[in-house]
Amino acid sequence: MNRDAIRRARSTLVVWLSALAVLLALVPLAMILFFVVARGLFSLNLAFFTHMPAPVGEAGGGMANSIVGTLMLLGIGALFAVPIGVISGIYAAEFQGTRLATMVQFAADTLNGVPSIVIGVFVYGIAVLPVKQFSALAGSLALGIMMIPIITRTTEELVKLVPISLREGALALGATRARATMSVVLPAAAPGIITGVVLALARIAGETAPLLFTAFNNRFFSTSLNQPISSLTVQVFTYAISPYEEWHRQAWAGALVLVMLVLSCSILARLATRRLERLQTGQ
């Protein structure tokens, strides 16, 4: 009887400890969000989006060039990462179990685990060193390489989520496998794939390390592909480690913009994938 009581007490204790673990993880989340919002909101204004960085000592200024830079880097990166990622994802889902599909899944997971700074060094070697010039193109190449595995795995998951009956219907009508995939399965998975891409973009928008010595930074407004370009993350980093109070404020504002971008995309993606899951369970 006594032993049972101890066992039961131990069980209750573990239940409470694991609930405590969840709370423990939520404390830093709340703290980070609180500080980013509290300090960022304070210095976020219209000028932040429309003005260029102010020189040291001058108040005001914004990150217009960095915002444009980040969007450009992401856009060009996505331009080649999305096709590669989506097609690889289709392959991995369509031909799952084949040796190449397993290899691709494994390579995607491995690439996903390669530290972002190493991707930066790699791209420096192939795109900066040969031409001796930091460039927006090199930066977007680095970001693109980081997007590929995320997009691949999301596409794969979502293609697998499409009800098998849809595919079977197409095949029964005499469609080839390629046609069934392209005209029936993909359109059904498309909303999910698009949200997956958006999510990948949001994740990669927050990357700093791969840009440090590929896109570098630029104090001026630039949209040239073969010139260094500024980005939100590198600019926040530069400001954060600077000794100037005014720049710290700008860094917090930049962090707030980044966090809002990432959070809104995450929530959006969450809602969209839920719809697809419902399709799968047939409700």
Added chain:
Amino acid sequence: MFKGRELGFRLGTGAVAFCIVLIVVAIGWELVRQSQLSIAKFGMGFWVHDIWDPVSGEFGARPFIWGTLYSSVLALLLAGPIALGIAIFLSELCPAPLRTPLTFLTELLAAIPSIVYGLWGIYVLVPIVRSVETSIPESLKALPLFSGPPVGVGMLAAVLILAVMVIPFAASVAREVLKAVPMSQREAAYALGATKWEAIQAALYYARTGIIGAIMLGFGRALGETMAVTMVIGNTPKISLSLLAPQYTMAAVVANEFSEAADELYLDALIEVGLVLFIITLTVNVISRLLIWKMNRPAVKRKVVKVAVSPVGEAA
């Protein structure tokens, strides 16, 4: 015709998919190629040499390897139990209406950019850490773990921030692994009169390889984490056991010194640091993935049943 298109679809998508494999190989090859000078000059000594002196052209990566491994191991010691607790709570115990929002919130931690962690680390966490460090009693300061002046930036701040960043990764993989444990495992435990915790233990035991894999995956993340660590660890290439001491990691030294590397040898040495980091993270990731994969597909029957083909059947 039919067949041809089918083959074209397979080959076409397969060729694109193969690009991913090529990229991974190219990363390794390029890192080796770009660090030739350093590899030729220092050989394997690079891994164990203590001095990092760009002025005299002497480069050894040991302080960085130490800093990376030490910070990641400590972070995992802290994050591992918490991540496991979260996984257990969310997959086994959580009341249904709370499950989705809580899962979403813990995963949000993974979505916050590393640079934001770094910014928060410098201006919020480091001052807190400093005040904690100053209040460490003298008797504890005698231990090597707490020696040195309380400066705030250093190993402790890096470990804390790494732990927070790694928790969501390890937790979400561990949750997936626990989800893959057949319900019958728990039911069998309950049928034998087990308490909740004992049933969970049964599930944990069943999922042990996958859980180790999940924790190792978090370890891989911690090894490669760059910005946040760079901003709080103090960037001093000196091996120390002390939590208070400023140290350096491989990712941080590459991020900090790469654009100011003046001569070829310096640059090659930095790229070789990247190569060492690549090799270590690759090893950790491959092992953890294998563990998780092994866990997630135990249902596949390994035994091949040989059916004897009877000559009678063939004749008929």
